[in-house]
Amino acid sequence: MSTAIDPAVVADRELPWWRGAAIYQIYPRSFMDANGDGIGDLPGIAQKLDHVASLGVDAIWISPFFTSPMKDFGYDVADYCDVDPIFGTLEDFDGVVSRAHELGLKVLIDQVYSHTSDEHAWFVESRASRDNPKADWYVWADAKPDGSPPSNWQSVFGGPAWTWDARRGQYYLHNFLSSQPQLNGHNPQVQDALLAVARFWLDRGVDGFRIDALNFSMHDPQLRDNPPAPPSNKPRTRPFDFQLRIHNMSHPDIPRFIERIRDVTNSYGKDSRAIFTVAEVGGDEAEVEMKAFTQGDARLNSAYGFNFLYADALSPQLVCAALAEWPADEGIGWPSWAFENHDAPRALSRWCAPEHREIFARMKVALLAALRGNIILYQGEELGLLQVDIPFDQLHDPEAIANWPLTLARDGARTPMPWEDCACGGFGSDRPWLPLGLENRARAVRVQDDDAQSLLAHTRAMIALRNAHPALHHGVVAACDAQGSLLRLERQHGDQRIVCLFNLSTDAIALDDVPEGETICSVNDASRTSLGPYAALMVRR
DSSP states (O other): OOOOOOHHHHHTTTSOTTTTOEEEEEOGGGTOOSSSSSSOOHHHHHHHHHHHHHTTOSEEEEOOOEEOOOSSTTSSOSEEEEEOTTTOOHHHHHHHHHHHHHTTOEEEEEEEOSBOOTTSHHHHHHTTOSSSTTTTSBOEEOOOTTSOOSSOOBOTTSSBSEEEETTTTEEEEOSSOTTSOBBOTTOHHHHHHHHHHHHHHHHTTOOEEEEETGGGSOOOTTOOOOOBOOOOSSOOOSGGGGBOOSSSSOOTTHHHHHHHHHHHHHTSSSSTTSSEEEEEOOSTTHHHHHHHHHOTTSSOSEEEOOTTTTOSSOOHHHHHHHHHTSOSOTTOOEEEEESOBTTBOOHHHHHSOGGGHHHHHHHHHHHHHHSSSEEEEETTGGGTOOOOOOOGGGOOOHHHHHHTTSSOOGGGGSOOOOOSSSTTTTSSSSSOSSOOOHHHHTTOHHHHTTOTTSHHHHHHHHHHHHHHOHHHHHOEEEEEEEETTEEEEEEEETTEEEEEEEEOSSSOEEOSOOOSSEEEEEESSOOSSEEOTTOEEEEEO
16 A cells, blocks of 8 residues: 655645544543543543544544533533633643644634523523623523413424523523523624634634534524424434424524634634634535535635434445535535544444444545545544443433433443553543443554554554545545445546545445556455455555
8 A cells, every 4th residue: 555645745735734634533521531530631632642643633623621510511611711620721721732733733622602501601691681781692582472482492402492581581592401591693792702712712722613503503583483394214202303493593694603703713823724614514404504604715614514423324325425515616615524423323333233343444444534525533433432332320411311212322422532451441540431331442542553453553544545645635526426335436636536446335346447557555355356345445547
């Protein structure tokens, strides 16, 4: 396998650093515990950044570490501009940024602009009366004449999206937990306050933001009822699933706020491309919204697709459909892809049988490296971590507890990172906040680090391969064809063209049209004449 730097790489150095980047997501509670209290922390992240840098990635994305009552594990922010004591201090965060930059890693952090914790000082003031300075900073509404909520909107985590507050004698909106009141994104003062938060972290040296649940940041001010969803074969485990969510989210004014965010990020760094912004966008109209949020040069740089995160199976049709949504046309944004994250079940537990996990994992990382867009690895994905079955009495995830047993617990993908194959996994404490899982311990970093045949070594090689070839790193998709279980993906940049063949099944596939050229990648004993189970081949023409 060749990883020599192509001369075309030099010519592409004018590209923004994030275009084609590989980003490593860190879930701080579960990465490394430096003080032995059972919960990962910022000093623990700083200790282990050498491992991340060894993968060859360009940046880290750190999930929320802000002051919070942790009812939704940091996505319920009580102070946007401070660190929760369980994770450390602002000085500890500065240490993470400093160490990351020493290692050549950019630092991205979450921003939660759609809601806060009910313990945030803004909400405490807002709920105190109807005429205080922050009275309109959240979404408040009177009851209907019969006392029922203002609309039929339902929360993501189950139950109505409205909670009665006796202090104001009104309902407040919450699209998630009742302890996560919805900010009124239409209010210019709220927008100003959130932009001040962005400046606070940019001044501390961060290189970009992943913006959480951005399409929930504005609602229909008329509070019109959502219509019922049409019949579907998809299981419905929450009232939320029974509606078309067209009024409680996805308001057409959101892009105007996004342009204000871009104005702020453009004012930092050497040029307007220095700071990277990526939106998390889920829902039934995700592709339309992602394109609106990233359109042209005045909005966000990228959007974070859900195409793979909750898919029951990985198929050639799924890959081609996802890539087709992001053609290399003028004005179309740049996509970001992930197979796993802190909210979705581990891919190896979803996409293949246990007996095929080792070979499937190798093919999967090769496929991720071949996608056009930014690629995001979730911590432990480079080790082949599995979803851990967490007993009900050990669950922390509020969504899983509320909808048990009809939803896959997010806790199973948030288990501590195994650094060593021992009882506590080298996580730093004898009693981590979640169990590691016996199978995951055997996949520890220490076990794989010096093994040239390990998945960890393979992941490093695949990222190096991507970085060495402009066609893979940031080239266009010249073709994407789904032929049964065979995926044929062609990437091109200038004169460089790479044909990528992936067998997404356990049945061997005969090949008869592999082009002439150099084989730059062969996974699971792939050859020019056949692809065995979950094999992959890349040929540079």
